Amino acid sequence: MSKIKFLSLLAMALLVFACGKDDDDNGLDVAELSNLQYTGSSAMLTVSWDAFEGAMMYVVYVDDLYATDGMETSVMLGDLEDGAVITIEAYADFDEEILIAKGEITFDASNAGGSGEGSGEVGEVSNLSLSENHGMVTLLWDAYTGAKSYMVFVGDEAVSTIPISGNSHVFNDLEDGAELTVKAYSDPEITDLIAEGTITYSAE
Known part of the structure; x- marks a missing residue:
């Protein structure tokens, strides 16, 4: 095989590899989302960034x-386990084909804002x-002084x-003996628990 033919084949192979790589990441460098943080507790966590x-939509995992x-640029997530990894991907389109930025944060229950305990x-x-x-x-309850959310x-x-934000909630289906708890928070982000009450449902 001549040297010229070999170099031509090598150049073609490199071109194919480069094109394939561009297809995988859309030819764009994926940047890092900034100021990714959370507040709340494992029962209800607010994640923001x-x-x-250029981002048109965000996908959360x-x-x-x-x-x-x-x-x-914020979401509410519930029932998180300690150590859960939360990933945010920013896309420049609505078809999730052009990834332009990404961020990741690990939930630490011991470090959660307020830890759901106030x-x-x-x-x-x-x-x-x-x-x-x-x-x-x-379910009805008296409004608690200082409460911004329940x-x-x-x-x-x-x-x-x-x-x-109000002081009532309607259930479509409850099992006999279900224990219902209302928790009052002093902030809309539900990080500061200030009161709670419990009642048990008995089917008529």
Whole structure:
């Protein structure tokens, strides 16, 4: 094989390799998302990051499993295990083909803001009551002074990933004997627990 032919084949091989590499990462360097942080507890965590120029959508993964996506620069995640790895990917398109930035943070339950326990003495949410109508159960409680948001739990499981601003919640399906807990927080990010109350549901 002549030297010229060998060099030609080598050049073609390098070109094919380069093209294949560009196809994998869209020919763009993947930057790093900045100011990636979280507040809250394992039951309800708010993850936020700085907006990345050119990003049209963000995709969130927890331990490599898809969690959610959207155009906002913050998400709320629930029921996280200690050590869970949260990954944020920023795309320049809505088809998740042009990855332009990425960030990763590990959840440390012992270091979570407020750890879901609040910063002071925990008071009591009072006058919890239940009423049932056509199979729907309404839970009511007195507004707690200083509370900006509430979370409702059935056992240890939150009924929603979004905090409640009012003082009621409607259940479509409850098991007899279910223990319902209302937790009041002094902040919308639900990092400072200031009161809680519990009631048990008895089917009529």
